[in-house]
Amino acid sequence: MTSARTTGPGPGTRTLRIVLPAVLVLVWLAVGGIGGPYFGRIAEVSSNEPTAYLPTSAQATRVQERLPQFLGGDTIPAVVLVTAGSPLTDAQKTQLATVPKALAGIQGVSGQPSPPIVSQDGTAAQLFVPVKASAAVADTVAAMRSALPGLVPSGTTAYVTGPAGFTGDLVTAFGGIDGILLLVAVAAVLVILVVVYRSPLLPLVVLLTSTFALTAALFTVWWIAKAGVFPLSGQTQGILFILVIGAATDYSLLYVSRYREALRAHQHRWDATRAALRGSFEPILASGGTVIAGLLMLLLSDLQSNRALGPIAAVGIVFAMLAALTLLPSLLLLLGRAAFWPRRPRYAPDAAGADPVPTRGLWARVPRFVVRRARPVWVVGVVVLLAASAGVLQLRASGVPSSDLVLGHSEARTGQQELAQHFPGGSGSPVQVIVAADRLQQTATTLLGTAGVQGVAVVSAASPSGEAPVTAEGVQPVIPGTPAPAPTVANGDVLLQATLTDAPDSAAAEHTVRELRTALGSSALVGGATATAVDSDDASVHDRNLIIPLVLVVILVILVLLLRAVVAPLLLVGTVVLSFGATLGVSALVFNHVLNLPGADPAVPLFGFVFLVALGIDYNIFLMTRVREEALHAGARTGMTRGLAITGGVITSAGVVLAATFAALAVIPILFLLQLAFIVAFGVLLDTVLVRSLLVPALGQELGRSMWWPSRRITA
Template sequence: MSHLQPPNEPNDPNSGDGAARRGRSGSPEPDTPGQPGTSAPPEHRASARRGAAWARVVIPALVIVAWLVGAAIGGPYFGKVSEVSSNDSTAYLPTSAEATQVQNRLPEFLGDDAIPAVVVITGEQKLTKEQLHTLADLATGLGDLPEVSGAVSPPIPSEDGRAVEIFVPLDADADVDAAVEALRSELASTLPADLTSYVTGPAGFLGDLVEAFGGIDTLLLLVAIAAVFVILVIVYRSPLLPLIVLSTSLFALCVALLTVWWLAKAGVVLLSGQTQGILFILVIGAATDYSLLYVSRYREALRDHHGRWEATREAWRGSVGAITASGSTVIAGLLCLLLSELASNRDLGPIAAIGIVFAMLAALTFLPALLMACGRTAFWPRRPHVLAAGAAGEQSDAHLPTKGVWARLPAFVQRRHRPVWITVVVLLLGACVGLGQLKAEGVPQSDLVLGASEARAGQEALAEHFPGGSGSPVYVITSADDLQEVAGVLLTDDDIGAVSVAAAESPSGSAPVTTDGVQPAGPPGSPAPDPTVSHGDVLLQATLTVAADSAAAGDVVRDLRAELGDRAQIGGVSATDVDSNDASIRDRTLIIPIVLVVILGILMLLLRSVVAPLMLIGTVVLSFGATLGIAALVFNHVFHMPGADPAVPLFGFVFLVALGIDYNIFLMTRVREESVRHGTHAGIGRGLAITGGVITSAGLVLAATFAALSVIPILFLVQIAFIVAFGVLLDTLLVRSILVPALGHQFGRHLWWPSKKITD
């Protein structure tokens, strides 16, 4: 494994190498207060030794117990996440969004705050009178379900007579997934065998979405843990060490989830299924990566020291700087998401940052305590042995690999650095060409869930027999004085099939509106009901002829807003999609440059250079562009995906840039340290050789954990899984291993400008 530590000056007595040199020289650091050679009384020295020995046992034990308690408390919260999470897209819009304002006012006109479910029932032939009578009784029975809030509409036949639709309002405070499942079970048990039913509409799609996220607590964790365990067994070839590293990651996740759960419970953050999945993967991947770095340092320290305490102290000193700097960079990038307008994006920042904090803490406290307790046994059957006297000194190459790819690659890159970096840059630029094919303007709600979806099948049946927007109308709030004028504008739109106004006196709760005014909704000759008026406003409901979640529906909303201006507010499913996509596009346009500037500043402070950070940022951006280009080709021509959410490039950028810089920090801090001692060119080769194995292993672990997201059948998560997994592998195996060292050789000592104390 490799030898990683932050850049310390060669003569720094507090550096990891300073401690190592003292251990290697055969003069261990004193465990008692005072300096060597002091004449403390023997009884004082004995007491100090007993106190130090006591502390070496008690402190690690207390750390282990503290993490065990935290994990024991946090573990049960895996089964309680649904209590504080929400997948309602409207809840994530900013309060200033027009769709949000309309959604908040709907109860004023429609009564109880309910989630509409659309039941579509179809037959192979035209429905008979007996069947219609049976369906009317069925609709009445659905109103008796405890999950139903409000009146269930009578069956509404289609023009072709082969289908009916029933509008069922579900209690917004109920478990939507359970409510939809109860509705589907009731239909399956009471519906005649020659008829087929579907539950669709906003409630149906939300139920399918929640069901798809149901595998996060079990399937996602099992797949991620299994993938990480296999990689760790291959890397360490030890049965015990992978379990120690995995327990570190899982304990970090338990405590992070406990913290996030209570913050969500208090309303400080908003937790969704996709945020939960990303949190799980990010904590497992990051904690494992940081653990790999510490284990590498601890293995080397055990070769320099006989005692566990001295080895632990040296390993901790040598790894704390790199782990803290890398984790802080990721946290800074994630917190930039606080600038997002969408709550789903904004809340991911602090939630994921909390996960990274506990990943770092676990790797720097719980893992060292466990390894100190196990000592060399943790590495069985390949226990590290102390180097023979004289085998290691200040200029020793004892920790450099002598065989394998990391022994040969540094010399090759140094000899051929110019053609190497030119070739890699050309390849990456070629991959960036695919960026033009990335369709990230939003996808229909019906395409969010991959695989079978009853709501999607119901939407298709609905579009076959009814206007495509049935059950998901466009809501228009306007002044009562402008009712007829606004209704006239709606009726002139070719994509709107019908317009009604909310009316409490109407049997159905609404009455049709035509160019002649509000029409009776009851028997012939009955008077037209008065519209429901709230604060001088009325609610119009426009049924679209196209699917409510289609691009055409979004165009209708945009055209209506442009034509009606301040005279009306427009909401509903279609308007929510429009506002969400607009907010996501605004977020990525604003946040991506800010993330670059923040990380660039951190790198300049860390490396004490201007050129090296600019080079690293440039390579990571190039890697990100190539990743998105390849992803666009794969999404369009291999998986034939319908497009992507506008937030996909933003999330991919934040994760890839933050994590890509993470690995470059591990590399460049060691390169700078070696360059101070040996010069830039030798330092680059030594840094690459020493860090190559552990960073590549860390990259494989992170790619495997993010790839595990693809087991959740949600389009957004599958796309993020591919982008991050592929991007991490590209950055780890090509950019960090070849391009960055080659460019470093090209710049030479100018890489560290304005510093002048590092030579070529």
Template sequence: MKVPAPNDDRKGGRVPRWLRILLPAVLIVVWLALAGVGGPYFGRVSEVSSNDQASYLPASADATQVANLQAKFSGSDAVPAIVVYERSSGLTKDDLAAITDDTKDIADLPGVHGDVSPPIASKDGKAAEVFVPFADDSDLDTNVAGLRDHLSTSTPDGVTSYVTGPAGFTADLVAAFGGIDGILLAVALAAVFLILVVVYRSPLLPILVLATSMFGLCVALLVVWWLAKWGAVQLNGQVQGILFILVIGAATDYSLLYVSRYREALRDEQSRWRATWIAIRGAFGPIVASAGTVIVGLLCLLFSDLNSNKALGPVASIGIVFAFLAAMTLLPSLLLAFGRAAFWPVRPKFGSEHPQVVGPHAKGLWARVAGWIRRAPRIIWVVCTIALLLGATGVLQLKADGVPQSDLILGHSDARDGQQVLADHFPGGSGSPALVVGPASELQPMADVLLNHDGVSSVAVVAKDSPSGTAPVTADGVQPVGAPGSPPPEPTTVDGDVMLQATLSDPADSDAAEATVRSLRTDLYKVDDGILVGGVTAVAIDSNDASIHDRNTIIPIVLVVILLILMLLLRAILAPVILVLSVVVSFAASLGVSAYVFDHVFGFPGADPAVPLYGFVFLVALGIDYNIFLMTRVREETQLHGTRQGILRGLAVTGGVITSAGLVLASTFAALGVIPILFLAQIAFIVAFGVLVDTLIVRSLLVPALSYDIGRAIWWPSKLWRTDAAILASDSDPERLVEEQIDAIGAGGRPSHHHEHLHQGDREHPAP
């Protein structure tokens, strides 16, 4: 009878050879087909994506309700653009005549939907404004760009023109997001590729890992696109950019963990099939726990009031699902097909010895780090904690109470420049009035409240019979429009309500305007508690208030949910509490250092209230990943070698792969900084810096040192806490026993049976 070789896969031998070839081949073909279908959708995202303000508004806010009613009052869903003309020495009669003639040509431009207003001159005679209504469709940015091109040739010499207003800002926002499909992906993939080449010292393996990430992204985008098409999810530029980065970063992280397990298995198994299944079994638990933690954390965003926050949860979760599926099906199939050749020129040879991870003969950076922790655990975790707490002091100066709309775009913005010109020559809120919707029976009392407020310049009521669509309202009521003696137009009513437009004295995105709108809401509610106040300023107020509510609600939910997941995963209470607290301190330090950088290096005007929330969700959900990778391996090693030895071995074994994963994820999030949007630039820095802190300080030093100092009590109250004493002489330090045994050998003694067991453990459970 033939005795199978030690590495002969008797169980695997039951699987026919044709099936071993067919299964990975089918998986690769399926992924190729799905990615081939999903790839072209990168160019079609604009068909289902919206960057207008409604996609960011809280669903139940007053401003949202007013925005939904506005089209009913005006009879059109047009988005207004404001064309501003300026001559510093004053507009001449010829200038105004040329502008008037040009309005006829503007009315014929693509996308113009309705009547273009005649030019309205400022009181100082140096500027004029023209209102241009655009159709609210996916071509808004293209149509506004066409208007700007037209103005570049039709504006009189010596006169400067700008396109601002809601349509102008939306077009600039869309243009800023325009680099997501190209520049963002190119920068992220290039950064990841360079890191992988350095890590693996192989030209082929980085390509396989990046292909896995891109295929996962293509299929995720395909699913998200159709869900957005059917109205199941919302998609905007902000969510789209984060989806791209998250999938690439997460899929690469999961791939790195699998590759390390596969390379380790190839040293012990001659059969690639057997090595593949060993790697899948070893990597599946940590990866599924990591992906599940991120998904649950992201789905907590469904508790948000703000639409943009709520939209990110399911979209990003779908991305993580396909990142996980690609890393656990496509990558194993590719590596099974290429075998050891994927690692060329540094191929793992069957039967080759694994490097010793702990003990006197251990070499490498992580073996030295493990040695430092063994010698001075308390000093290390105390110093790390103090450093993180010092960094966290910057949170006190973080200005996350919102920024003006004009500051959302970094770099040049024609709409922002035009808004400044409007503020210089017209009432500050010209073109972006506060919109008040209330009972027609209370029209005059509502108008009186508005007129008596210092922050309001003028009031008008929407009236379809008026040539301009509105009629002025004074203390004497609705005023006539047109020829002297004509009766005042009848206000438009919708379900018994009228809409008033209050031009504010201050720019619509200023703090003064926000104070005015808040005060008006209080006073108008005294007239009728059903009155709604909307408009650009109200949108900013309601969005900021909803962001603050979301931040205060979701952060505790995420903490509790992740703590419960870790308790189930590690089957303990103390270790999960330590991990969650370490990540919270890490997040506070990252946010504090970011506040210093934003204020004193970049000079940012402030931050959106959603910035801390997004930073928290990503850093806690993703930062806990590295602790999961570490502690699942520590638990595995503890079952064989005891807690303290398990901590050192787990750190040494996972150190390289987790550090590489952290560098990859930090690089991908840093790539968000190439998109000139303030929110994304801030998220890019916070998450990238925070991931590095989690990877290099929290996971490498703080958690291992604190756990080592506590000892086996970290597994309380699990069975491992009670049985650890029987594994290896309670909590004594096995490495110290090894050193003592070496001294005994040098003195002519013999190694103990316990010592031999330790070295056998080194051979059976090596580092990758």
């Protein structure tokens, strides 16, 4: 390695080298000052309503869009269940009759709640409360839960359940995203950085870079959601936070490693900064580009939530790269070697002192071990990964009941369980069927003849909640002896509401909905909470089967262009896919037998794949770009050894940081986020420790120059 020039810059150049980084730091400070307050405003543009993220062509979406025509407003039903240990007395029933009027006065309640309906065993009563979909549903549900203890008779217990109740619990569960999630993620990263750098200042500089990247991303995403370009959910928000913090920290670790290395080879920090940027620009750009390309494949998703996550998360990666390539170099340029105190890198112009290959420690021993035992290492590695992949057969990712989405306490879930003890399981969450008015009776007869349907009602002006029952003989009056109410007709259609015998989020209820759609064919639209779950699961399966192969192809093309080879990219993609299979296999065993989870959403494998493959390739990009750089001078096998030794510490640190940040998602009590946290955290560690540190280098030693075919610039 040649020594760097030691002549200092002239006065004008020296001024520019101070002004330029100072201006960049001031620009980022301004971005932070403008974007910082938006952390507290994210709820203004966020929504967790399931139907808001379905495909526009889904039956449940089309039904939801037309409901205001029949119900007089866009509402979400809440079910208030009141239970007693013994049959309700006349006095208790009289007091319950006053509850609807009191609930109608709560902000967010739309219209008059239904009168109490007493169960056949006389020990419970239920009321249906329409909640404005445009209102803060969680706040309305919370107000109802707060008011009910003072409204219901003594000796009874009240629950708020139904779709509005579950939405309220879901929003409450996401409430920790702005605070506890960020706090846990940042704290975990800070601890790891202090251990890695053993410096009080450098971890703060890296963390500052990640935080400003997140601020800029959040500001941009807020306005994207505000303009209605893409919807923003609590789930997307949580993933954005973690992804930006983790990715920005990883890119920063790579740059810091290059900068530390350059400070040993260059006397002046400006020259060291230029050398560090030259060495880190391509791998950071390629790494970020790979993740962005993988994320943008989500634009092909049927689910609007997936479609939104792709570009929103891509925005975060863009700012993570920008911060790591502008703000971090500027801060380190201004601080110089002082940033590394007390372990300042010393200028060592001689070749031995500037050689970045460690001569002692773990990353001096691992490459030597791989060279001596290359074939056993890769054979054992492949066997272990294949064995772990067998657990995929136990992965249950066909969907979970909405009542299981929230972990821990859920009043809506408890209320639904109690509801099923006294009323039909589907009470409060009916299947909504829109059909031509002249097919009302025929459709009602089909509904009533389907197993799993308890009863059918028609929506009319006199009974906007669908209280007028429909029997095989026709529409029956709400009050016996009075004329049957005329159904509400909108554009020639009427709305029927079918109460199911099973809980609306159960597998049996979903089977009933599929049976109804088959029986009714194209003559009717079938929607409601259960239909929404059916359409979501079907769309997730479609997305998984379409997007996973496309992500692999896109990443393979990027690697071919980056490494100027064919064999190496194929090998890298193959090892990452094998690592993903092993991760899913281990995850299935943990979910089923350790955590005893009820299953997984079909989107879990897709999200896990996108993040693991895109981010897992990151570390191979960091490794292989350096290996190629070294191999051009030292040959394929020596280049692999030197590249592994040089990058081993920084890439392992980056993997631990990313695993820790994604693991922070587990603090949010949402089943999907817990599973995604485990899959990505475990998968990143597996990829970092086994695949990138042992398997890929061992295969590189085995293949030698053939790994870089068809390039002729690299020798054996």
